[in-house]
Amino acid sequence: xxxxxxxxxxxSAPVELRExxxxxxxxLPVALSALKKELFVSECVILxxxxxxxxxxxxxxxxxxxxxxxxxxxxFHGLNPRAIQNGLYWxxxxxxxxxxxxxxxxxxxxxxxxxxxxxxxxxxxxxxVAAKSVGSIFNRLFQTALKTGKExxxxxxxxxxxISISSVAVELARRIFQDISSKTILLIGAGxxxxxxxxxxxxxxxxxxxxxxxTLETAVPLAESVGGQVVPFAQLELxxxxxxxxxxSTAADRFLLTRTQVRRMMGVRKQRPLFLIDIxxxxxxxxxxxxxxxxxxxxxxxxxxxxxxxxxxxLNETKVCAEIIEQELKEFLDRTVAGLAxxxxxxxxxxxxxxxxxxx
Amino acid sequence: MITIHAALLFLSYAAFFVALISGVAFLKQEQRLxxxxxxxxxxxILPLEAWDKINWTSVVAGFILYSAGMILSLGLAxxxxxxxxxxxxxxxxxxxxxxxxxxxxxxxxxxxxxxRRVIFLSVMSFGLVLFTLLALNYMSGTRHTxx
Numbered sequence: 001x002x003x004x005x006x007x008x009x010x011x012s013a014p015v016e017l018r019e020x021x022x023x024x025x026x027x028l029p030v031a032l033s034a035l036k037k038e039l040f041v042s043e044c045v046i047l048x049x050x051x052x053x054x055x056x057x058x059x060x061x062x063x064x065x066x067x068x069x070x071x072x073x074x075x076f077h078g079l080n081p082r083a084i085q086n087g088l089y090w091x092x093x094x095x096x097x098x099x100x101x102x103x104x105x106x107x108x109x110x111x112x113x114x115x116x117x118x119x120x121x122x123x124x125x126x127x128x129v130a131a132k133s134v135g136s137i138f139n140r141l142f143q144t145a146l147k148t149g150k151e152x153x154x155x156x157x158x159x160x161x162x163i164s165i166s167s168v169a170v171e172l173a174r175r176i177f178q179d180i181s182s183k184t185i186l187l188i189g190a191g192x193x194x195x196x197x198x199x200x201x202x203x204x205x206x207x208x209x210x211x212x213x214x215t216l217e218t219a220v221p222l223a224e225s226v227g228g229q230v231v232p233f234a235q236l237e238l239x240x241x242x243x244x245x246x247x248x249s250t251a252a253d254r255f256l257l258t259r260t261q262v263r264r265m266m267g268v269r270k271q272r273p274l275f276l277i278d279i280x281x282x283x284x285x286x287x288x289x290x291x292x293x294x295x296x297x298x299x300x301x302x303x304x305x306x307x308x309x310x311x312x313x314x315l316n317e318t319k320v321c322a323e324i325i326e327q328e329l330k331e332f333l334d335r336t337v338a339g340l341a342x343x344x345x346x347x348x349x350x351x352x353x354x355x356x357x358x359x360x
Numbered sequence: 361m362i363t364i365h366a367a368l369l370f371l372s373y374a375a376f377f378v379a380l381i382s383g384v385a386f387l388k389q390e391q392r393l394x395x396x397x398x399x400x401x402x403x404x405i406l407p408l409e410a411w412d413k414i415n416w417t418s419v420v421a422g423f424i425l426y427s428a429g430m431i432l433s434l435g436l437a438x439x440x441x442x443x444x445x446x447x448x449x450x451x452x453x454x455x456x457x458x459x460x461x462x463x464x465x466x467x468x469x470x471x472x473x474x475x476r477r478v479i480f481l482s483v484m485s486f487g488l489v490l491f492t493l494l495a496l497n498y499m500s501g502t503r504h505t506x507x
Contacts, residue, residue: 161402171401175393178409271474273408290394294475302396309398 001042002061002093003141005100006069007054010110013087021077021084023048025127031076032133039068043138045128047103049120051110056100058137066090094333097141101325104149106158113158113314118149137336148328155324158317161310165193165303166200168310169277173201173245176275176296181205186243187228188236188256190218193279194249198226201245210239214250241265247277248284259288262295279303365436368429375422376461376489379415383483386411390476412479416468419482423461430458450504453492460485 008018023031023046035044041059048054055069067081070088074081091099099108104121106113125142128134134142153159162168177183185206187198190213198209209228213219216230223230231239240246240257241264248256257276266274276297278285283299290297389408392400434444437451445451464482467473496504 161398168401172393174407175389175400175403175405176408178407178413267472270472273475293477296393298396306396306398306401310401 001058003056003058003096003137004065004069004093005054005056005091005096006066006073006088007047007052008084008087008089009052009054009108011108012089013084017084017087018051018053020079021053021073022050023053023076028124028127029131032128032131034076035069035072036133039065039072043135044133045125045138045142047121047124049117052103052108054103056096056138056141058135058141061092094329097332098325098329100141100145101148101329104145105152105321105325106149107152107318107321107325111163112311112318113153113160115153115159118146118153121149122146140336141332144328144332148325151328152321152324156317156320158314158321161313163307163311163314165279165300165307166197168303168306169197169247169298170200170204172296172298173204173275176273177244181207183244184208184210184242185245185247186210186212186231186239187222187226188212188246188248188284189214189250189252189280190222191249191251191280194247195222195226197247197249197277197279201247202226206245210243212236212239214252237261237265241268243274244272245275245277246285247279249279250284252280252284253282254284255286256284257289258286259292262286262289263292266292266294277303361432361436365429365432368425368432372422372425372429373489373493375418375425376486378418379422379482380486382411382414382418383479386415386479387476387483412475415479415482419461419464423458423465426458426461430454448504449495450492453488453495457485457488457492460488 008021010018028046028048031046032044035041035046035055035057039057039059041057043058045056046054047056053073055073057065057069059065070085071081073088074084100121102108104118106115106117109117121142125134125138125146128138162171173180180201181204183206185198185201185208187194187209202209209223209226210231211219211223211226211228212231212233213222214233216233219230219233222228236256240261246257250256262274262276271294273294273296276285276289276295278297278299281300285297285299287297287299289295385406386408389400389405389411393408433451433454437446438444461482464478464485467478467481
């Protein structure tokens, strides 16, 4: 008996293939019991998220297992096994266990170190528990995986530091403002990145949103989609003076706000701090604005620079994460093998030094 | 009377000390924001506005306590030494401190300045507080004694 995994993820297969073999939540109970019955596996869990579909099984180690699982995965979705063959990976113990631990820790994620996956692993495990497809081995396996994922996140910096432009902007806003939800935000231009950043900030509870765009036809639907209020482009300075956070993302080839204008604005707003985010290329906010007091101007290079430095930091952490995983893997395998003592020989007691035996 | 005088001033020093700490924290963080320090993102620290609020509240509280302590000291000086103002070194230092924090208040309330420069002044003013305390203990020619 051994733990195996068959699956595909964002590294191995394109999204067109991943979405065809993904399991819907309501399909899981059927799929789990079919997997258990048809393939004679003793325990199984299906992990299906937008970036991966993986079948974990505890089964008799037979040569045809991989092929059978592949046929099952293809067959369940009405596909030819050969159509999915190229995107699949297959791991046997102990690589399968290591793979699960890495997934749970977010090391295998597209956004390295992200935490969502841990919740997804927990949910998929609970689904399998509800479908009665897990037993003592997988209970221990998944609980250890969840514990390892948590430990990796808490004892390393793998999940720390924003690594996307919009999340960097949110983090910076939180370093400046005490209560972001009470602030006013002005979005200039209909650039996609600007909207994404705005939505990220909206996640912090901002209610007061102003939208300005050169063409009114674009501004109106944009304001509707983000739940904001249109302000006339001609009176940009007036609107800007009301805002605490200004996101600028336009295709204009000139400065939309100059240093003189912002200085005037700061007088109107009684020197309350102002956070300016310029994600347009070429820049739309005069870099000289940054020299004014209580004004914090970040352009796309600044934000990308911070994101990149955080990503480097996360990548540096992967080594420590791997060590934690190896440690947990070793403990898990030792305990599992000991638990299956009737199948595998127990390690010779005399292999260990006497002190250790007494200690136990 | 003299106990209340000392207690008020002691409390005001405590408030000014809080203003010092929060002011330094503000200045440091504002500098990091201006210089785009990547480590700022993800750091578990209070936002700039919070430091500003703590600094401002403690300057105001400290100033009120300090003023009360000073008014009381005028009465005390008159009673004990016969004059409201005796140009005692401690009195001079205290007056300097009071003016310094008053300037902070004026700049912020009347001139409408906010942020780095005003907070820097509130931090520097604490130097005068320390100087007054030193004068209290070590300067000859003062009739003030600590405890």
